[in-house]
Structure formats: structure tokens, C-alpha cells
Amino acid sequence: MFDRIAPTSAETAAAMPGDDVVPHADVTMDRAFTLEAAPEQVWPWLAQLGKWRAGWYLPSSVERLVPRSRRGLRHLDERFQELAVGDVIPDYGGRDATFEVVQIDPPHALVYRSVRGRMHVSWAITLEAVGPATRIRLRLRLGPVKRTWLAGTGGELFDALTIAGLAAGLAERVPPAPRVGRS
Numbered sequence: 001m002f003d004r005i006a007p008t009s010a011e012t013a014a015a016m017p018g019d020d021v022v023p024h025a026d027v028t029m030d031r032a033f034t035l036e037a038a039p040e041q042v043w044p045w046l047a048q049l050g051k052w053r054a055g056w057y058l059p060s061s062v063e064r065l066v067p068r069s070r071r072g073l074r075h076l077d078e079r080f081q082e083l084a085v086g087d088v089i090p091d092y093g094g095r096d097a098t099f100e101v102v103q104i105d106p107p108h109a110l111v112y113r114s115v116r117g118r119m120h121v122s123w124a125i126t127l128e129a130v131g132p133a134t135r136i137r138l139r140l141r142l143g144p145v146k147r148t149w150l151a152g153t154g155g156e157l158f159d160a161l162t163i164a165g166l167a168a169g170l171a172e173r174v175p176p177a178p179r180v181g182r183s
Contacts, residue, residue, distance in 0.1 A: 005163050007032035007137060016139045017103055018111035018124035025122075025141035027151040029159045032137045033167040036176040039127040039134045043107030045174055046125055046136075048073070048080030050099070051090035056162075057169030074173055083110070099123065119145060132177040136170075138163060 007030045035042055048054035055072035063071045083101055091097040091114065099112035099121075107127055114121040122141045127134050140159060145151045 005031045005033045005160065005167055011137055016124045016126060016137065017105070017109045018113075018122045018139070019141065021102060021111065021113045021122035022120045022141040022143050025143040026145035026148050027140075027142040027155065029140040029156060030137070031139075031159070031163040032135060033163075034130065035134050035136060035167075035170055035174055036132070037134055037174045038132065038177050039107040039129050041177065042127055042134045042136065042170070042174055044076050044081055045170055046110060046127075047083050047106070048077055049089075050080075051092050053077075053080045053089065056092065056166065057173060058165045059168040059172055062165060063169075072169060119143065132179075136167075 011032050012030045045054075045057070049056065054077060055070065057072040058066065083104055085101050085104060087101045089099045089101070089112070091099050093114075093116065097114065097116065099114045101110070102113045102122075103109060103111035109127070110125045112123045114123075119142055122139075124137075124139045124141075126137045128137070129135075142151060142155075
């Protein structure tokens, strides 16, 4: 399952937008996956992510276990399509947890930042066209981290599960790019 969200070594080594938000991160978590749709088709789904917005996308097999009120939307909602630098998005990381948009370049990049206690967090999402598909890269950077071993084990596992769910949930929601073939 986790091999579906594994970045290549080149992706892990490459700089991403938002790396400067937490420049001296103690922990960096990289994920990547490919969806069979153009970036312009994927972007609106990512723009509306968030608590009290479109939610967090999970596959239907998992969402059946979640109360209806907490399930992610299965349609695009115009109310959540307008994002701007400075917008604050509620997060599931705690009752008062939020992310602030610090960079946005539709349909290519979205970068958030947050402060959780003393720890600074950045979360970058990039979209790159790969033929008719889109390569989605996600990078979470944390620092300072008091217990790096805990973030590097428990945090890594939680992040991997979360992004695997997101990838599967998006694959169910985003319509695939039309196939160009011979008639």
C-alpha cells in the first residue's frame, strides 16, 4: 500500500515550494502519487480540503466507518474554491489547529504553515503534469521537534496512512483524463 505513495529518490532530494517556511526542519516527510487526470482536474479537489470545508478524502471502504457528518465531499463545492495567501483553514490536528495559506499557484502549488506549540510546520502540495496524468507531491516539514524518534516513527506511520487514504479517496473522486486513441 505505501509503495503507491512513495516518492522517487529524485523527488525526495529536490527542493519544493515552502521548504523555506521551516528552513531547519528536524523532520521531513515526503509522499507522492499519480492520478490519471490533468492538474486542472485535480487542483479543485485539493483547494477545498480541510476541516469544515470538503473534509479529508478517504476511499468509500474506509468512509463507511466514519460518521456521515465527518465524511469528505464527493463533489466540488464552489464555496471552497477561492483560496488566497493568508487564508486560515481549520485542521484535524487538534481543536484549535489551523493551517495558513502562505503560497498558492493554481494548479501547480499550495503551501501551508502552522504552529503547534513550539513546533513550526509547513505542508506543501505540488502538481506536475506527466502526460495526461498528474504527479502529486506532498512534503511535511517540522521543527523544532522535541522527540524526533517519535515523529520519525509514529508520525511517519500516521502521515503515510493519511496520505494513502487521500490518494485512494482522490482516485475515486477525480474523473480520469479522457483517453486519446484512434477512432
